[in-house]
Amino acid sequence: EVQLVQSGAEVKKPGESLKISCKGSGYSFPSYWIGWVRQMPGKGLEWMGIIYPGDSDTRYSPSFQGQVTISADKSISTAYLQWSSLQASDTAIYYCARHPPYSSGWVRFDFWGQGTLVTVSS
Amino acid sequence: EIVLTQSPGTLSLSPGESATLSCRASQSVSSTYLAWYQQKPGQAPRLLIYGASSRATGIPDRFSGSGSGTDFTLTISRLEPEDFAVYYCQQYGSSMYTFGQGTKVEIK
Numbered sequence: 001e002v003q004l005v006q007s008g009a010e011v012k013k014p015g016e017s018l019k020i021s022c023k024g025s026g027y028s029f030p031s032y033w034i035g036w037v038r039q040m041p042g043k044g045l046e047w048m049g050i051i052y053p054g055d056s057d058t059r060y061s062p063s064f065q066g067q068v069t070i071s072a073d074k075s076i077s078t079a080y081l082q083w084s085s086l087q088a089s090d091t092a093i094y095y096c097a098r099h100p101p102y103s104s105g106w107v108r109f110d111f112w113g114q115g116t117l118v119t120v121s122s
Numbered sequence: 123e124i125v126l127t128q129s130p131g132t133l134s135l136s137p138g139e140s141a142t143l144s145c146r147a148s149q150s151v152s153s154t155y156l157a158w159y160q161q162k163p164g165q166a167p168r169l170l171i172y173g174a175s176s177r178a179t180g181i182p183d184r185f186s187g188s189g190s191g192t193d194f195t196l197t198i199s200r201l202e203p204e205d206f207a208v209y210y211c212q213q214y215g216s217s218m219y220t221f222g223q224g225t226k227v228e229i230k
Contacts, residue, residue: 045210047219095166107155107214108172115166
């Protein structure tokens with residue numbers, strides 16, 4: 001069974017750093033892309049970026065380039081999303097989601113993590 | 123960046139009725155790169171349709187997708203109580219993904 005299990009909720013202060021995780025199981029983790037999606041309170045879905053754990057090829061949405069860092073450790077089947085200096089506007093739920101290889105011809109986020117709520121408040 | 127505009131914003135229907143949700147792109151989108159997701163309160167999104175018209179594994183056949191170019195449609199025939207949720211379309215192009223703003227299907 002394919003599963004993506006994300007790390008737990010976080011409460012941080014502005015200016016603090018944070019790294020959240022997404023652990024995959026039930027499939028070949030290096031062979032599928034992992035995307036990150038933000039959902040601000042009461043709002044829609046925003047794509048942040050995507051990484052291929054097999055070779056760490058990473059692509060960012062222009063809206064999030066330079067604001068976050070996406071990484072992965074294929075040896076432990078885990079992808080990460082990190083901030084060096086959080087702002088109150090980073091308060092949101094962050095989802096990771098699996099994406100098939102582009103060579104498959106399909107574009108879809110077929111399995112999603114349960115989401116990690118990040119609250120940034122002084 | 124391709125912008126996806128979903129309409130209507132909210133659809134008020136009764137169980138058993140059919141729902142037609144629209145997703146319009148600001149420029150042409152390959153059908154292969156168009157997907158639909160369902161999100162219920164407090165839950166992660168769930169893939170419903172990919173390639174504009176292919177149902178994801180386990181999705182009931184009352185869900186169907188159609189369209190091409192700039193106009194895509196998600197149809198839910200015979201709404202079940204569990205279908206009341208928010209639906210998002212999503213596209214991929216120029217190495218970027220974008221989502222529509224969502225359509226809420228609520229119980230009338």
